[in-house]
Amino acid sequence: MKKIAILILSLVMVGSFAFANGQGEEGGDDKPLIGVSIWSSTDTLGSQCKRILDAAAEALDVDIMYVDQGHISEQVTASAETLCAADCDGMIICNSASSEMTSVINTCNENQVYCAQFFRVIDPEANPNEYAIANKSPYFIGAVHENEVENGKNLVTILCEKGCRKIALEAWEAGDATFLLRWEGYKAGIDVWNSANPSDTAVLLDPQYGGTTSDTGRATAEAIINANPDIDALIVAGGGGDTLVGALAAIESMGLKGSIDVVSTDFLADLDSQLATGGMSAESGGHYCDPLFAFMLVYNAIKGNYEVPTDSFYDVEFPYLYVASSEDYQAYAEYFVNDLPYNAEELRAMAGLSVDDLKKAAASLSIEDVKSRRN
Numbered sequence: 460m461k462k463i464a465i466l467i468l469s470l471v472m473v474g475s476f477a478f479a480n481g482q483g484e485e486g487g488d489d490k491p492l493i494g495v496s497i498w499s500s501t502d503t504l505g506s507q508c509k510r511i512l513d514a515a516a517e518a519l520d521v522d523i524m525y526v527d528q529g530h531i532s533e534q535v536t537a538s539a540e541t542l543c544a545a546d547c548d549g550m551i552i553c554n555s556a557s558s559e560m561t562s563v564i565n566t567c568n569e570n571q572v573y574c575a576q577f578f579r580v581i582d583p584e585a586n587p588n589e590y591a592i593a594n595k596s597p598y599f600i601g602a603v604h605e606n607e608v609e610n611g612k613n614l615v616t617i618l619c620e621k622g623c624r625k626i627a628l629e630a631w632e633a634g635d636a637t638f639l640l641r642w643e644g645y646k647a648g649i650d651v652w653n654s655a656n657p658s659d660t661a662v663l664l665d666p667q668y669g670g671t672t673s674d675t676g677r678a679t680a681e682a683i684i685n686a687n688p689d690i691d692a693l694i695v696a697g698g699g700g701d702t703l704v705g706a707l708a709a710i711e712s713m714g715l716k717g718s719i720d721v722v723s724t725d726f727l728a729d730l731d732s733q734l735a736t737g738g739m740s741a742e743s744g745g746h747y748c749d750p751l752f753a754f755m756l757v758y759n760a761i762k763g764n765y766e767v768p769t770d771s772f773y774d775v776e777f778p779y780l781y782v783a784s785s786e787d788y789q790a791y792a793e794y795f796v797n798d799l800p801y802n803a804e805e806l807r808a809m810a811g812l813s814v815d816d817l818k819k820a821a822a823s824l825s826i827e828d829v830k831s832r833r834n
Contacts (some may be wrong), residue, residue: 490522491549492521492523493524493754493761494545494550495508495512495525495550495551496538496539496552497525497526497750498529499529502701503700504726504744504747505700508747510799511748511800514799515754515801518803518804518807519758519806519807524542526541530553530632532556532559535552535559536562539563540566543567543569549572549758550573551576551753551757552574552575552576553577553579553750555635557579557582560576564592564593564596564598564599567598568598573760574596574598575600576603577602577753578605578637580602580636580774581593582636593772594768594769594771596769600756600767600772601772601773601775603750603753603756603776603821604637604774605777607640607644609644610641611640611642613743613779614645614694615649615652617740617783618694618720618722619649621692623661623691623692623720624691625662625687625689625691626645626649626690627683628645628664629666629676629683629702629706630666630697631698631699637697638696638697646663664687669698669702669705671698671699673704675705676695676698676703676706677705677706679705680706681713684715684719691719691720692722692740693706693721693722696724697725700726700727703725707733716737717738721739721740722741723742725744726745726747726782727739730742731788734787734788735785742781742782744779744780745779745780748800751801752777752820755809755810755812756814756817759810773818775818776821778822778825780826794826794833800824800828
């Protein structure tokens, strides 16, 4: 009864969940059930994540369940309860603030459910308590993420090299763990540029927060531009893609498309067109495979193939892809949009890799890597 009560309460709070592979709550068989707690399984990035995860679940004969939690703190923690109440054997989660992971990990420990983060990692310096809990947990297996500070530096450097000197910043949620790292990188990039160019310095404005919808993204971009009509660049830090869609719509409706250089993280569905027409100057992201590798960590923990350490956790780092032209995008589209970067055979082979080899596979993912496997 307790599990049923938790499930009903959590579903009211979360408001969205779905099963893949045609299975319901009971699963109907002895297949592993892996849950996915994600901000959205339907926006630009989230739908790409779902596509690769569904392919992996089918290739490995695993049932999968999605809970959309909007990066709202109480819904993030409720999503873990929902997935445990649904008798998941493991879950992967894209949390918002790292502070949420105390509740998530404790829920997983209590229910003996394996857990891994994707697009996120707990910083030992910024969140020492959460980091210690993650290290000690026999069910928290690891995290898959990018070097967000380096990503931030790279995007700011692109803008500065294009001649931008007053750069506005639109984030999604205050306190989000990934945004804070990107922001650190943006500021570091500005400092490096200004140190090297003392007579031609650039300014980064404080972030304004645009949520994770196109409507809030648009309203926030309009407010930023109205308050700072002399900006020549806008960084839309991320948030799944819809925030950027709204920001670009605002810029175009104000007659400023091509006048404000826009960079972002999270690839758009129409990125090719945006690059060609001046809507976007550059974008990082693209591979959408963090959750796939988190899924592989959890899958192997469920199968007993990966030991879950109780004094550390597995840390898997991904390289970002960058595109700054239509030509760049065409190569990306061939292997990541028109098709998935891994086929069923490759997904089954990936599931048999050791942790070290899984890390190597993550580090090597690129357009050239996919091309080499297809040719």
